[in-house]
Amino acid sequence: MSMITTSKEELMTKDPMSVPPDFLALPDLACRSLGGSVVAANDEFFAERENLISPGPPQFARDAFGHKGKVYDGWETRRRREPGHDYAIVRLAAPGTVKGVVVDTAWFTGNFPPQVSVEGTSLDGYPSLHELEHCDWTPLVRKSPVRGDSANLFAVDDDRCFTHIRLSIFPDGGVARLRVHGTARPDPRLLTGTIDLAGATQGGVVVACSNTHYSSPSQLLLPGRATNMGDGWETARRREGEKDFVAVQLGARGLIRRIEVDTSFFIGNAPGWARVLGADVPPGHPVPELDVAWREIVPKTKIQPDTRHILHIRGLEPATHVRLEIFPDGGLSRLRVLGEVDADDLERYALEWINALPEGHSLSAGSSSDRSDCVRELLGHRPLSLPGNVPRN
Incomplete structure (x- = not known):
């Protein structure tokens, strides 16, 4: 410390x-x-x-x-x-x-x-x-x-x-x-089904941003709807260049179903257009330097002020990161990346989560006492790893 x-x-x-x-x-x-x-x-x-x-x-x-x-x-x-x-x-x-x-x-x-x-x-x-x-x-x-x-x-x-x-x-x-x-690092039992992969409570975090003049882009990942224009991300007025951007590391690798770009409360200062890129980045890669193979998952799309936009996805390839680009500048209240956690990565995440629990954590793993005993025995054999501990390609 x-x-x-x-x-x-x-x-x-x-x-x-x-x-x-x-x-x-x-x-x-x-x-x-x-x-x-x-x-x-x-x-x-x-x-x-x-x-x-x-x-x-x-x-x-x-x-x-x-x-x-x-x-x-x-x-x-x-x-x-x-x-x-x-x-x-x-x-x-x-x-x-x-x-x-x-x-x-x-x-x-x-x-x-x-x-x-x-x-x-x-x-x-x-x-x-x-x-x-x-x-x-x-x-x-x-x-x-x-x-x-x-x-x-x-x-x-x-x-x-x-x-x-x-x-x-x-x-x-x-x-x-x-x-x-x-x-x-949410309980993996809560990461099943369609979730907001970018949500801050799901482990999503901003790793790079072009401009934070008026407010932090981390507010894009907050739960719930924005309460006013200050409860979002807004850039300075751009006088040169074509766009601003924010890059987000998803809470877990997953298949993205749809993107929500919300401009609520941004009326005279919403972006004109938005585009979303995705990347499937190996663990440990220096994403903040943005040296990754981005692919377009939502093409450049006209954006309306004070509107909650649901955008369709090109393909369903796995992603660990998304990059939202806004043209030329402006403000957004929320960004949602809705999809399912990849099954293999959910298993890996669950083991990492168990390894991270403090010794005194009392895990209520279900009403079955037999199941609870199994979990306690599992905690006694940490650190756990997948069979062979083969890294993802």
């Missing part, structure tokens, strides 16, 4: 796709707009725990006071007069591998916690608060100092998969936002 402290002004004035470290380009698995939830906090006297995962930067109203004191856009506990510390537990929008954490103390200057720690756990299904308080927790960020009114960034080096995150503050104080950047 390594730490970088960035002032609020520095973080807000830089393009989030270019700010080091690299984990900031990954989805925030804790964010409310993705489906995260703050399921518990031992104290929220001054400011509500739910503010921790609100999308967008923290706001500050200098003259806002309530009957409990100053109103903060964050989570704030009362001043502790006895030993101990405070904590909040967040359920991630999807199980995932955490690559970095941001503990943002924006606007907390005399009331921020001097130290914090972050832990993760993995539980199957929908655990109760009692189960969460008595399960095993894995340290992701050990007890570390933080600065006030700053975005405190911590890189995480752990390839295991977690469902919940616990933020502890020592001894008390306020935190504006908790960002948990990583890649979703």
Whole structure:
């Protein structure tokens, strides 16, 4: 684990796709707009725990006071007069591998916690608060100092998969936002049938983009419909060149059935046309450099403003990545890549998922106790691999 402290002004004035470290380009698995939830906090006297995962930067109203004191856009506990510390537990929008954490103390200057720690756990299904308080927790960020009114960034080096995150503050104080950047690794039992292969909760992630002037392209992969024009991806007005693009690594290799390009809320600034390319990339290939064999799966098509477009596919070849090109520029609210996970790759994904589970993960593999015993025995023989462990061509 390594730490970088960035002032609020520095973080807000830089393009989030270019700010080091690299984990900031990954989805925030804790964010409310993705489906995260703050399921518990031992104290929220001054400011509500739910503010921790609100999308967008923290706001500050200098003259806002309530009957409990100053109103903060964050989570704030009362001043502790006895030993101990405070904590909040967040359920991630999807199980995932955490690559970095941001503990943002924006606007907390005399009331921020001097130290914090972050832990993760993995539980199957929908655990109760009692189960969460008595399960095993894995340290992701050990007890570390933080600065006030700053975005405190911590890189995480752990390839295991977690469902919940616990933020502890020592001894008390306020935190504006908790960002948990990583890649979703959903339960393979949820990857059957036709799914959104590019969805952030299915493991889809943006790996390259030509322009992020107004907003992050990662918002294209959020679940649900956009709520306004700011809840999408919008480029600057292009004065030279012919197009902008975004490249997405799918959550799993699959057969694409159809593409959805949604321009909802983009009325005077929607693209004129769109084209979609696909690629079947071997594991480990440097896709961010775009040195891959792209093939056209949706030809250049006229796009209408404020419209949800369902686009037909040319052929049904497997793909691991898609590249959406817009001509010449503009904004989109959502991109959906609907299809089925390749059967062989689903089996491989399932084994990788099992290998990534922390030791304490309790897997409810069905109502049959015999089946559950088989799963527990399987977990005891990790790491697992396919027979022969033959890589895909």
